[in-house]
Amino acid sequence: MRVNFTVNGRKQEADDVWEGESLLYVLRERMGLPGSKNACEQGECGSCTVRLDGVPVCACLVAAGQVEGREVVTVEGLADFAKQREEGCATGACGGTSLQQAQQWQARPSDKVADSQNGEGAELAPIQQAFIDAGAVQCGFCTPGLLVAADELLERNAEPSDADIREALSGNLCRCTGYEKILDAVRLAAARQDRQESGV
Amino acid sequence: MGVTGTPTSIKQGSKTKGGIGESTLRPDGTLKVTGEFAYSSDMWHEDMLWGYTLRSTTAHAEIRSIDTAEALAMPGVYAVLTYDDLPTEVKNYGLEIQDTPVLAHGKVRHHGEPVAIVAADHPETARRAAAKIKVDYAELPVITDEASATAPDALLIHEGRDDHHIGHVPHPNIVHRQPIVRGDADEAAKRADVIVSGEYVFGMQDQAFLGPESGMAVPGEDGGVDLYVATQWLHSDLKQIAPVLGLPEEKVRMTLSGVGGAFGGREDISMQIHACLLALRTGKPVKIVYNRFESFFGHVHRHPAKLWYEHGATKDGKLTHMKCRIVLDGGAYASASPAVVGNASSLSAGPYVIDSVDIEAIALYTNNPPCGAMRGFGAVQACFAYEAQMDKLAAKLDMDPVEFRRLNAMEQGTLLPTGQPCDSPAPVAELLRRVKAMPLPPEQQWLAAGEQADVRALPGGLSNTTHGEGVVRGIGYAVGIKNVGFSEGFDDYSTARVRMEVINGEPVATVHTAMAEVGQGGVTVHAQIARTELGVTQVTINPADTQVGSAGSTSASRQTYVTGGAVKNTCENVREKVLEIGRAKFGSYHPAWATAELLLEGGKVVTDGGEVLADLVDVLEGESVDLELEWRHRPTEAFDLRTGQGNGHVQYSFAAHRAVVEVDTELGLVKVIELACAQDVGKALNPLSVVGQIQGGTTQGLGVAVMEEIIVDPKTAKVRNPSFTDYLIPTILDTPTIPVDVLELADEHAPYGLRGIGEAPTLSSTPAVLAAIRNATGLELNRTPVRPEHLTGT
Numbered sequence A: 001m002r003v004n005f006t007v008n009g010r011k012q013e014a015d016d017v018w019e020g021e022s023l024l025y026v027l028r029e030r031m032g033l034p035g036s037k038n039a040c041e042q043g044e045c046g047s048c049t050v051r052l053d054g055v056p057v058c059a060c061l062v063a064a065g066q067v068e069g070r071e072v073v074t075v076e077g078l079a080d081f082a083k084q085r086e087e088g089c090a091t092g093a094c095g096g097t098s099l100q101q102a103q104q105w106q107a108r109p110s111d112k113v114a115d116s117q118n119g120e121g122a123e124l125a126p127i128q129q130a131f132i133d134a135g136a137v138q139c140g141f142c143t144p145g146l147l148v149a150a151d152e153l154l155e156r157n158a159e160p161s162d163a164d165i166r167e168a169l170s171g172n173l174c175r176c177t178g179y180e181k182i183l184d185a186v187r188l189a190a191a192r193q194d195r196q197e198s199g200v
Numbered sequence B: 001m002g003v004t005g006t007p008t009s010i011k012q013g014s015k016t017k018g019g020i021g022e023s024t025l026r027p028d029g030t031l032k033v034t035g036e037f038a039y040s041s042d043m044w045h046e047d048m049l050w051g052y053t054l055r056s057t058t059a060h061a062e063i064r065s066i067d068t069a070e071a072l073a074m075p076g077v078y079a080v081l082t083y084d085d086l087p088t089e090v091k092n093y094g095l096e097i098q099d100t101p102v103l104a105h106g107k108v109r110h111h112g113e114p115v116a117i118v119a120a121d122h123p124e125t126a127r128r129a130a131a132k133i134k135v136d137y138a139e140l141p142v143i144t145d146e147a148s149a150t151a152p153d154a155l156l157i158h159e160g161r162d163d164h165h166i167g168h169v170p171h172p173n174i175v176h177r178q179p180i181v182r183g184d185a186d187e188a189a190k191r192a193d194v195i196v197s198g199e200y201v202f203g204m205q206d207q208a209f210l211g212p213e214s215g216m217a218v219p220g221e222d223g224g225v226d227l228y229v230a231t232q233w234l235h236s237d238l239k240q241i242a243p244v245l246g247l248p249e250e251k252v253r254m255t256l257s258g259v260g261g262a263f264g265g266r267e268d269i270s271m272q273i274h275a276c277l278l279a280l281r282t283g284k285p286v287k288i289v290y291n292r293f294e295s296f297f298g299h300v301h302r303h304p305a306k307l308w309y310e311h312g313a314t315k316d317g318k319l320t321h322m323k324c325r326i327v328l329d330g331g332a333y334a335s336a337s338p339a340v341v342g343n344a345s346s347l348s349a350g351p352y353v354i355d356s357v358d359i360e361a362i363a364l365y366t367n368n369p370p371c372g373a374m375r376g377f378g379a380v381q382a383c384f385a386y387e388a389q390m391d392k393l394a395a396k397l398d399m400d401p402v403e404f405r406r407l408n409a410m411e412q413g414t415l416l417p418t419g420q421p422c423d424s425p426a427p428v429a430e431l432l433r434r435v436k437a438m439p440l441p442p443e444q445q446w447l448a449a450g451e452q453a454d455v456r457a458l459p460g461g462l463s464n465t466t467h468g469e470g471v472v473r474g475i476g477y478a479v480g481i482k483n484v485g486f487s488e489g490f491d492d493y494s495t496a497r498v499r500m501e502v503i504n505g506e507p508v509a510t511v512h513t514a515m516a517e518v519g520q521g522g523v524t525v526h527a528q529i530a531r532t533e534l535g536v537t538q539v540t541i542n543p544a545d546t547q548v549g550s551a552g553s554t555s556a557s558r559q560t561y562v563t564g565g566a567v568k569n570t571c572e573n574v575r576e577k578v579l580e581i582g583r584a585k586f587g588s589y590h591p592a593w594a595t596a597e598l599l600l601e602g603g604k605v606v607t608d609g610g611e612v613l614a615d616l617v618d619v620l621e622g623e624s625v626d627l628e629l630e631w632r633h634r635p636t637e638a639f640d641l642r643t644g645q646g647n648g649h650v651q652y653s654f655a656a657h658r659a660v661v662e663v664d665t666e667l668g669l670v671k672v673i674e675l676a677c678a679q680d681v682g683k684a685l686n687p688l689s690v691v692g693q694i695q696g697g698t699t700q701g702l703g704v705a706v707m708e709e710i711i712v713d714p715k716t717a718k719v720r721n722p723s724f725t726d727y728l729i730p731t732i733l734d735t736p737t738i739p740v741d742v743l744e745l746a747d748e749h750a751p752y753g754l755r756g757i758g759e760a761p762t763l764s765s766t767p768a769v770l771a772a773i774r775n776a777t778g779l780e781l782n783r784t785p786v787r788p789e790h791l792t793g794t
Ligand code: FES
Pocket: A037, A038, A039, A040, A041, A042, A043, A044, A045, A046, A047, A048, A049, A058, A059, A060, A061
């Protein structure tokens, strides 16, 4: 079958998709977007978390056919997504992303080109930078899913308590870090966001 | 949280920004947060095929026949291979004993053993084709424990075994046996005022790294193959792969692709040979990615163990003697079992002074899943048992458990059971003091608040099983000792290639090693070492591959020590060459070139007094220095096979934990409130990564304390829970805050005084949690993981 949907603001068309294929498989193997990871393909680990019309979902549990006509944001589009949200937020009207907002969102070519060796110069979402700064990345396999989930949390709740963070990230397994630095990263991103908003 | 203590001063290179001791950030961080970092499962090639493995549905059976015709006839299927298709006479591989078949032949010895492999144009086609292969099994009785393995009429798991351990084991179904005898334990026991004994059971833990086994083999035009794979040791894989393919090693070119965690689970071969075989047969690139179900069958696990211990102590609290017997279940193939036996036995007394010991450790061959390396490697199981014994002794003597441990704590100079003196700092008592001194989390906050409890903080969490009634708190302590690096006389070397040149008007160092970066941060530290030794800020780390000499394994907490040592050593030699060039070019301008001790710092050649002699750019203009050197730590020796005596280990690391738990005694649910850790790291090359490693290791120890276990049916030896639905690893809700106190007491034998860190925190975390649960409930609890039924007696 053929599936038409929008990924990170770009219209995409996938041909010859089997009925059994997951959104995760289509993203990784057909769209060339391997950022969403495949650690269990059972909805247990959260490594494949993407946003579908703004809502975080496990891409491995979504059948490709279900995304027909819908909007998907993956970790590859996170920086751009966060930037446009921030711009939209200048009015102070920051809340969850409505379906309409999500659909209006467009990927724009970034003027900075990432260094191919170490990615230097890449434009990052605040949560991405915070993960690096806090040492929340070790092997990094859990990172894309955690970033998408954490970004959505901060969008909903600019000042999450530790209990809020734990609850929001409880569907994402990490085997390397012991989570402490992941908590640090989310707190750091929230604090930076707070400082920015209060203009300090 | 942070790094404290008084570092012993160790001579080191220059102070250049981003050098050792700083929390520099990972060079691969940006790629990892943007999704661009290429993990082994992300490889893609035009025209590639997908490989899939058919695995045995039974644990022990003769294979009467395999019929692949129907699978081969399916459209989209390019190859179906069985044992008969292997190209050479070499049909087995193995880390130490080559007893593992590439594909089963004659019989299968464990549930999930690879029987056939398929290549097809879509992963689903490959899976469906595999399902069409007909294997005719004639079931055999399964061997699952010591009694069934060593019975006089027991079937032999490996008939005709002829490896070098066979002469020393009492039964061919025992992989290896290591006794250790020092002093006279029976005689010393007479001095004991109290004697405690216990039998302990340690469940089968899985590494459960998140990035599944995966990689891609691309056939080369020269008849060779290029393999991109996630592994812990490229050169060890190469040695096992090339003979099976019938290719010389230089025709199997291996490159490390992104590794999503390892923890010992990638020491053995998984899909490497299968992908190469399919690529060479079809002439097309072949990608294999295990799903989580396969991953549980695709790698070895931590040895489950039965441990019997006896300890004695005088009434003033001094240990008199220790006897122990440790039975490790190695499963169907040897993997790293012999070395695990060596570790379990030699570290079985823990970090304590005990002059008289009588120790035996064995590993069995059974039809259970193969077990091998996992973080903590043999020392973990022993620590669980000896720490329970310490608490029992303290209780019997009516002493504080921490004071009792401190009274018996080993220190620098103490002899281990093997007779080897510990010749570097052993701050066991200090670590216990520190972890005890850390502030406790506030008393049951939900109680004190007098308000409604936040159920998220209680055992059972959001499932609303309690509002605080029936919840009791407990505190427990533990400490452990782990060896660093490969032991028992192993030639544990590493290789580093370092080049220095001017690129775009800047001095740049390039470091090339075959070290597997598995997430531990070796790449960060190598750049820091190069900056420190060569005084440049720009360091490029080349991808790890087999174009450079072996780096050894990323395991046994050894990489920063050994490959870090190799990078340091090569840099020092490069520096000498750079200085020679400088002397030749500029020596006549300043006498200090000949007389002073020179450093490279901040892109310049400086004297140790800080006087600048030249810019590196000017020295290196038109020249480059390029060296590849091997580096070794001090040699070790094998343990005597009868007495266990010998200087078998190169270095030790120590960590202590304090666990605070709350237990719902009605439902048997446990919530770990806090797990504090104090660890000595010798020298923290990168404090941020050090703390991250300690927290990660602590969490894996927590996992095996309360939830993680691969459950094998004792009647059929089949695995019951090969999925993340049924094999539970800690989530962020199960993991408490982990405050870390890092001590830096330099080991003068190690580069920069550093000490391996990755494993020690996994040791003491488990027994600390168990001790805390015992403290809360008063139950004996001699098994890990603890399950609700153990706490409620149901
Ligand atoms: S891969 Fe989708 S939840 Fe694990």
